[in-house]
Amino acid sequence: xxxxxxxxxxxxxxxVDAYKYGFxxxxxSDLAPKGLNEDTVRFISQKKDEPEWLLDWRLDAFRRWQTxxxxxxxxxxxxxxxxxxxxxxxxxxxxxxxxxxxEVDPELLRTYAKLGIPLIEQEVLAGVERPRVAVDAVFDSVxxxxxxxAELAKAGVIFCSFSDAVRxxxxxxxxxxxxxxxxxxxxxxxxxxxxxxxxSFVYVPxxxxxxxxxxxxxxxxxxxxxxxxxTLIIADRGAYVSYLEGCTAPKRxxxxxxxxxxxxxxxxxxxxxxxTVQNWYPGDSQGRGGIYNFVTKRGDCRGARSKISxxxxxxxxxxxxxxxxxxxxxxxxxxxxxxxxxxxxxxQVDSGTKMIHLGRNTTSRIISKGVAAGKSQNTYRGQVSTxxxxxxxxxxxNCDSLLIGSECGAxxxxxxxxxxxxxxxxxxxxTSKVSEEQMxxxxxxxxxxxxxxxxxxxxxxxxxLQQLPMEFAVEAQKLISISLEGSVG
Amino acid sequence: MTxxxxxxxxxxxxxxxxxxxxxxxxxLDNLSxxxxxxxxxxxxxxxxxxxxxxxxxxxxxxxxxxxxGEIFLDGENLLELKPTERALKGLFLxxxxxxxxxxxxxxxxxxxxxxxxRRARGESDLTTPDFMRRVREAAQALKIDQEMLRRPLxxxxxxxxxxxxxxLQMALLAPQVGVLDETDSGLDIxxxxxxxxxxxxxxxxxxxxxxxxxxxxxxxxxxxxVVHVMAKGRIxxxxxxxxxxxxERNGYRDYAEEAA
Numbered sequence: 001x002x003x004x005x006x007x008x009x010x011x012x013x014x015x016v017d018a019y020k021y022g023f024x025x026x027x028x029s030d031l032a033p034k035g036l037n038e039d040t041v042r043f044i045s046q047k048k049d050e051p052e053w054l055l056d057w058r059l060d061a062f063r064r065w066q067t068x069x070x071x072x073x074x075x076x077x078x079x080x081x082x083x084x085x086x087x088x089x090x091x092x093x094x095x096x097x098x099x100x101x102x103e104v105d106p107e108l109l110r111t112y113a114k115l116g117i118p119l120i121e122q123e124v125l126a127g128v129e130r131p132r133v134a135v136d137a138v139f140d141s142v143x144x145x146x147x148x149x150a151e152l153a154k155a156g157v158i159f160c161s162f163s164d165a166v167r168x169x170x171x172x173x174x175x176x177x178x179x180x181x182x183x184x185x186x187x188x189x190x191x192x193x194x195x196x197x198x199x200s201f202v203y204v205p206x207x208x209x210x211x212x213x214x215x216x217x218x219x220x221x222x223x224x225x226x227x228x229x230x231t232l233i234i235a236d237r238g239a240y241v242s243y244l245e246g247c248t249a250p251k252r253x254x255x256x257x258x259x260x261x262x263x264x265x266x267x268x269x270x271x272x273x274x275x276t277v278q279n280w281y282p283g284d285s286q287g288r289g290g291i292y293n294f295v296t297k298r299g300d301c302r303g304a305r306s307k308i309s310x311x312x313x314x315x316x317x318x319x320x321x322x323x324x325x326x327x328x329x330x331x332x333x334x335x336x337x338x339x340x341x342x343x344x345x346x347x348q349v350d351s352g353t354k355m356i357h358l359g360r361n362t363t364s365r366i367i368s369k370g371v372a373a374g375k376s377q378n379t380y381r382g383q384v385s386t387x388x389x390x391x392x393x394x395x396x397x398n399c400d401s402l403l404i405g406s407e408c409g410a411x412x413x414x415x416x417x418x419x420x421x422x423x424x425x426x427x428x429x430x431t432s433k434v435s436e437e438q439m440x441x442x443x444x445x446x447x448x449x450x451x452x453x454x455x456x457x458x459x460x461x462x463x464x465l466q467q468l469p470m471e472f473a474v475e476a477q478k479l480i481s482i483s484l485e486g487s488v489g
Numbered sequence: 490m491t492x493x494x495x496x497x498x499x500x501x502x503x504x505x506x507x508x509x510x511x512x513x514x515x516x517l518d519n520l521s522x523x524x525x526x527x528x529x530x531x532x533x534x535x536x537x538x539x540x541x542x543x544x545x546x547x548x549x550x551x552x553x554x555x556x557x558g559e560i561f562l563d564g565e566n567l568l569e570l571k572p573t574e575r576a577l578k579g580l581f582l583x584x585x586x587x588x589x590x591x592x593x594x595x596x597x598x599x600x601x602x603x604x605x606x607r608r609a610r611g612e613s614d615l616t617t618p619d620f621m622r623r624v625r626e627a628a629q630a631l632k633i634d635q636e637m638l639r640r641p642l643x644x645x646x647x648x649x650x651x652x653x654x655x656x657l658q659m660a661l662l663a664p665q666v667g668v669l670d671e672t673d674s675g676l677d678i679x680x681x682x683x684x685x686x687x688x689x690x691x692x693x694x695x696x697x698x699x700x701x702x703x704x705x706x707x708x709x710x711x712x713x714x715v716v717h718v719m720a721k722g723r724i725x726x727x728x729x730x731x732x733x734x735x736x737e738r739n740g741y742r743d744y745a746e747e748a749a
Binding site: 435436437438440441442443444445446447448449451455456458459460461462463 | 548549550551552571572573575576577581582584587588589590591592593597598601602605606609641642658662
């Protein structure tokens with residue numbers, strides 16, 4: 001395809017030397033022009049002052065992406081996406097990389113406050129004793145505030161933006177990047193590999209239990225900005241880390257593509273617990289607008305006895321296409337997937353997990369709770385496969401769907417594949433409706449229809465809510481109530 | 490009908506010429522009934538006489554069509570109110586078959602209901618210690634242990650546990666009018682006594698009870714002021730507690746024929 005002239009000019013105008021130390025020079029405009037071609041990829045890479053190998057990695061992905069087609073198997077419908085009508089790089093209009101919170105645009109801080117993001121560095125400085133949460137806040141594409149770095153560093157934990165990791169820990173990035181989700185994995189992951197903007201990087205060294213929950217809040221803000229986050233988390237031998245990802249987006253009218261990639265790696269005896277609360281704009285009551293969330297999340301239990309646990313609460317986005325998965329490579333490794341997916345209005349959810357049993361005595365557990373209201377469609381799609389050498393593999397799957405009203409749909413699509421005859425795979429599934437009896441019982445005690453629905457739904461998803469870290473569970477519970485507003489008459 | 494003095498002896502619950510059908514079948518046929526504040530009125534009748542329908546219609550369950558008539562709770566026209574609003578006005582129905590709500594702990598449910606009612610009265614939510622104390626006291630009286638309060642609402646409860654939990658809710662919500670729909674069914678004699686004591690403890694000059702039962706047995710423990718006999722959707726006889734004893738001896742046959 002022909003390079004957009006605007007892009008060519010812009011790339012030419014970049015003085016590479018000015019970016020040698022990262023985002024230290026004032027940048028007049030941080031928007032790459034709309035559209036995608038090799039020059040866009042180069043623009044992004046140069047903006048971030050990336051090493052040659054990473055640019056080549058991106059370009060390989062881009063070339064591969066051009067030969068690929070969007071996946072069509074998911075139970076979702078949307079108008080064709082014009083990939084040339086999207087900005088592939090955006091940054092907030094403020095001087096980036098502040099040294100402390102004082103340097104952060106107060107407007108941004110106010111926005112975060114509204115979202116309830118605990119930038120509690122002050123409290124820590126004041127010596128307040130309480131569970132600590134480190135926030136690596138991502139505003140559009142560039143990390144603007146990172147807290148608790150010093151304390152984490154004391155434990156030897158690396159927690160930084162992906163760009164920082166490329167600069168400061170290139171060997172680690174190079175060793176692990178793309179080893180779980182290869183750059184050619186699928187249409188959206190490959191697109192992400194070509195144009196990813198920023199994200200989080202975590203490395204927990206051998207034997208270290210990360211002293212706090214790590215947390216990243218994502219927020220989509222620029223108009224028409226594709227979001228291509230890239231997250232890489234490595235727990236070295238015997239290490240443990242719990243990571244929280246939460247997001248929200250302001251109301252808007254255009255569809256927005258979000259194609260993130262998350263890679264988790266656990267070595268021998270390591271454990272990663274990854275929790276998500278996703279609350280992106282789902283579109284208006286007529287189904288206009290809303291985020292397209294096409295995400296590839298995958299964990300690799302590379303070491304023996306290692307464990308990866310995904311917990312997700314999905315209430316937002318117009319379309320969700322998301323299958324956080326585990327490759328159970330190490331012997332006796334364990335994968336877990338706990339999911340609450342709530343859809344209302346015209347939302348479409350096609351989500352689930354894959355548990356790929358490769359090692360001996362590997363175990364996996366899947367608990368999925370889908371709640372469909374309004375005119376939404378909610379599909380659980382899950383794959384459990386045990387390969388030839390996976391002697392003694394075990395899986396337990398339970399997926400329940402709850403329908404509210406009569407215009408929504410719940411679908412369950414399990415794929416089960418056993419190539420080792422010692423494998424034990426259990427699958428349970430139920431579909432039920434919020435019964436009139438349950439509603440009436442609650443109303444008779446003085447609850448409003450909305451309170452009653454929220455109570456019944458929260459009961460339905462309780463098994464999964466219990467998997468979330470405490471403060472996240474409270475937030476998730478509120479979110480569930482909010483997302484079901486207007487689902488009952 | 491507003492502006493009445495809230496005094497003992499006035500019609501706390503007044504049902505006037507109520508006719509109700511479900512799927513075009515007439516269940517309640519021009520039924521009239523008054524329960525005064527401070528009273529316990531018993532409704533007895535054979536199966537299919539419309540007793541449970543009356544309970545549901547009072548609480549506003551959907552699917553029942555009120556053809557004609559009026560219902561007033563302390564002077565307020567109930568038929569104009571939604572089920573939630575009726576509950577907030579102080580109408581409580583102890584269900585014959587309490588519904589299971591998986592995953593919702595009994596405590597969680599009690600707190601949600603209690604706070605919804607407090608908010609409707611303009612009161613603040615109870616603090617957790619205050620709430621716990623009230624529940625513990627009420628539960629102790631009904632011999633409900635703490636473990637049961639933590640279990641999901643009515644899930645796996647025995648018949649007796651379900652009924653005790655209904656009375657526990659009634660004790661905490663302190664309604665103006667308590668409607669007990671066959672609360673004695675499925676109870677052994679010990680549970681029956683506990684439940685009856687729970688109800689008796691709530692008897693109050695400002696409160697009225699409508700106790701629906703098939704058997705006289707319950708009325709040995711909850712002594713009614715008035716006994717109504719219901720058949721074919723109507724009240725066919727009204728009397729004192731002796732009427733219940735007579736029914737126990739002679740059965741409902743006479744009344745069923747009378748209504749036909």
